[in-house]
Amino acid sequence: MQFNHEDDHYHQKHDTTIRYATDGIPRLSVTNLPRTENEVCSLDFPPSQSHQYKGRSKNKPGEPEKKQDHLDLKIESKTIQDKLFCTVHQVDSTMLLEVVKSLIHDGYTALMDQRCHSAEQMFSQLLNIIDPSELKQLNLRIINYVVIIYGHATSLLGIGLPEALTKAEDQFKRIIVHYQEERFDCLAYYGIGKVYLRQNRFSDALNQFMKSQTMINRKIVPGVLTWPMTSQVIEETRTENLQLFLKNCIEECKFPPEPDGVCRYQHCHGHSKIQIFFTDPDFKGFIRMTCCQQCRVEFHTNCWKKLKTTNYSDKNDKDFLQELCFTPDCTGLISKIVIFSSSGLVKCEFEQKITKPKEPPRAIIKQKCSR
Template sequence: MHASCHNVTNIPRTESKEWSLEVPPSQSHHNKGRPKNKPGDSEKTKDHLDLKIESKSIQDKLFCTVQQVDSAMLLEEVKSLVRDGYTALMDQRCRSAEQAFSQLLSILNPPELKQLNLRIINYVVIIYGHATALLGIGQPEALTKAEDQFNKIIEQYQEERFDCLAYYGIGKVYLRQNRFSDALDQFMKSQTMVSRKIVPGVLTWPTTSQVIEETRKENLQLILKNCIEECKFPPEPDAVCRYQQCHGHSKIQIFFTDPDFKGFIRITCCQQCRVEFHISCWKKLKTTNYSDKNDKDFLQELCFTPDCTGLISKIVIFNSSGLVKCEFEQKITKPKEPPRANIKQKCSSFRKLEMKQEKKNTKKMCTEGCTECC
C-alpha cells in the first residue's frame, strides 16, 4: 500500500491551473476528474451570464425593431397591391388585377393578419377579388380557378357570411360558360341568402375606403334580378349536339361565345333537316359507327334524323374561330309529286242552292228590264 501511495505522490504534476492530482488517498476516487474552482471564478461566471442576458435583451429589442420595420414595409406593399388590384378591376384590366391579387395571397398568411391590423374578412375579400379577376379573364382555365376560389370561400370561411357573394360569383362563372340552368341555381341560392339577410354588410377593399359595390344589399339584389331574368330566358343556341353519348362537354347546346368553343359540324338534308355535332363528338361517331369515313362521303347518304327519308345534301364545318372551315354540297332533285286533280263539287247545302237560284233570277230580271227599255 505504501508503495502504491508513494508512486502516486511521485507522479509528475501537470502545469494545469485548474486541475490537481494531489488529493488524499481516500478522496482520490470520488474527486477524480472534478474541476476545482479558484477564487474569482464565480464572479467571472456571473459576469458572463449578465453579459449573455444583456446581449439577449439587445437582440430581442433589435428583433422587435426589425419585425416592426418588416411589418410596416409589408403593410405598405399590401396597400399598394390592393390599390393596383381593385383599380385594375374597375378598369377591366383583369390580367393585371389577377396578378396583384395573386401576389397578395402569396404574401399574406391568415394567422398573421393581426400583425398588419387586418382581419379574416379582409383576406376573404382578397380571395373574392382574385376570383373576380379570373372570371374577367374568361378563359377555360381561368374560369375553373375562379370557381375553385369561390368554393373556397363557401367551404372555409362560412363565419364571414360571404357565401351570398360566392354563390353569385359561381353563377357568373356558369353564365360566362352559357350554362344558364346551372347559373340560375347559383343565383337563386344567393338571392335566398340576401332575402334572409345572410350578408357580410357593406365592405371596402382592404386598407382603403373604396366600397365594393356588390356588397351593398340593394345593388346585389338588382344584379341578381337581372342575372336570373337572363337565365330564365336564355338566347337560342347556335347549334345543338345530337350525339347520344355527348358526355365530354358541359352541355349539348353550342354557342360561338362558349369559352371552350372548338367548332362544330352542321349536316343538312334535302328535306331541310339540320343535325349538328361537337367536332369531338362527330369524330367519335364516325370512329364508332362509320369506320372513320370521310366527311364528304356522307353526301347523298340517308339523313341522321329518325323517320326522315331525305338525303344529306350539305355539310358545313365551323372551326374554333367561328368561321367556315370547309363546306360540301350536293344538289339533290326532289321527285315531283303528281298534280292533284281538280274536282268540282256541287253545292250540297240547301241554303247555298237557294242563294244560287236567287242570283239567277235576279240576273234574268235585269236582262228582261234592259230589253224593255230598248
C-alpha cells in the same frame, strides 16, 4: 524592428472570428419574413451576458489574456447579431404592411378598370404572402381575407378563359365551405352564377342566382364592405346593388338566347352542355349538316370525330353527302355540310344539289252537276 509572432497569431484569430460572426447575420426579405408575436427587441445586453461582464474571473497566473479577449469578442458579435436581427425584423414588418396595402390598392384599381389579368396577379400575390392564421399582425380580420379571395375569384372570372373560370368557381366555393360565419355566401353564390352564365349554362346559373336572392331575402348578408385598408366600397356588398345585378342575371337566364347549334351525339359527355354557342369559352368548333328536307343536325367537333370513328370507320366528311339524314324518321338526304373552326369562321363547306322526286299528279275527277 522585431515582430511579435504571438501578437500576429492573435490578430489572425481575431480576423477569423469577426468574419464568422458577420457571415452569420441573416438577410431577411418580405417573402421569408419570420412571423412572431409579441417579440420585444432590446438593445441592452441580456442579463446572462451582463453577469459575465461583471463577474469576469481573473486569468490564472501565466495564462495569456488573448483567450479571454477571444471569448469577449464572440459575446460582442452575438450581441450585434441580435441587435441587427431585431432591427431588420421591425423594418421588414413595416415593409410587409406597405406591400400588402400597395397590392390591395393596385388589385382593386385594376379590377375596376377591367384589367383583369393585372388584378389577378395582385390578388394572387396577396394570397401567397398573407397567412390567414396571422392576420392580426397586419391589422386584418377574417372578413378582409375573404374579400381578397373574392377579389381574386372576380379577377379570374373577368379573364374568362376556361381554366380561369374553373379556378374562379373553386375560389367562390372556398368561401362557401370555409367562411360561412362571415355571411358572405350570397356574394359567393352570385359569383358562381356569373361563372356559369359566362359558360352559357343558363339553367345552372339560374339556380345559383336564386340561392343568392334567397339569402338576401333572409337578411343573410355581410353588410357594406370596403377593400381592406382602403375606404373604397365594394359595390356588390350594397344590398340594393346586388339585388339589381341579380334581377338582370335572372332575367337573362330565364330568357336565354337561341343556341347556334345543338349536339346530337348520344354520348355527348365531354362538354358541359349539348347547346353550342360561338361565345362558349371552350368553343372548339362544330359541324352542321342539312338535308334536302331542311333538317339541321349539329355535332361538337370532338363528338363528330368519335361518332365517325365508332360507327363510320373514319369516313371523310365530304362522303356523307347524299347519305340518309341523321334525324330519325326523316327520309331526306344530306345535301350540305358546313364545318366551323374554333375561330367561329367557316373552315370548309360541301354541297350537293339533290332534286326532289316529283310526286305523281293527282287524278282529276270530274263530277256532274246534279240539278
